Amino acid sequence: MILPYEGTWPTISESAFIAPTAVVIGNVTIGDDASVWYNATVRGDIAPISISDRSNVQDNAVVHVNKDAPVVIGQDVTIGHSAIIHGTTIEDFVLIGMGAIVMSYTLLGNRCVIGAGALVSERMVVDPGSVMVGVPAKSRSALDEAAQAHLDGIAGRYQRVAANHRASVEGNRT
Template sequence: MNRQRALITVFGGKKPDVEDAAFVSPTAAVIGDVTLHPGSSVWYGAVLRAEFEPIVVGAGSNVQDNCTLHVDIGFPISIGERVSIGHNAVVHGATIEDDCLIGMGATVLNGAVIGAGSLVAAQALVPQGMRVPPGSLVAGVPAKVKRPLTEEEREGVTLNGTHYTELARAHRAAQEEYGA
């Protein structure tokens, strides 16, 4: 049986700070000045590269399969608490405030700020420097604010994050049980 460990490595003298209560899948890469707070999770194939600026992933947030989080000089990444970054999304030098969902395949570029409680639709392209008001639905290429989120949509964002927190616990327990 091939037992892999996640690539968690130093770059430029900075080592990732991974809280004990965080989950990092065996095929993820966490490089450089990255901080993963308790209950956060980094899923299969995700890459977090912090060579020039820090990446901070807040408590209870999840970076799903095959996501890329990468910084640029002058553009760190700040992911708030209870945030879901959907499969194959790219976050490049941006800020995602608390309780957001970044849809599958979406791209958020340098200097963009996604306000708390917002949803960025799948495949959306949030341009450099865009400011999204809290509680917004954002969609399109380039992304535009479409409307405020409904209560049902806000609940869905919360449920997604809760689901991934529970799923991370189960995956971590399985890895510990089977020595993966």
């Protein structure tokens, strides 16, 4: 469902996939080949949300803002199932695990990983290439080359799956 908020409609690339049960509201920009999956909510009501090219917001995730803290999601970012993203900046090639919570005013550096269930506290700055786990999230290690290469492919795989879902959804319309 794509809805306006106070007269502002989301701007969504024609190549993006928005699942039929996803909700995208208000001042939201979604880039090329990005995807928002089933039952995810992206609510740009009191500040803007930008989801860059090839990034994906998976099933049941919530992306929301603070009045003074928009959400900026870089390219090739994967936001796992049931994650909560609130008023943060996420650089490129970041993986946020299932059920993770990223609080407001945070910065997630390029190629970092936020482990499943982790809590990134307000105003935390996560260094590029870091692996963060736990509640509250703490650095466990730096990504090695193999892990970085794996990160490079995750968003691309979701892009291909999104294309298949789009074809299925469009094929089922009467």
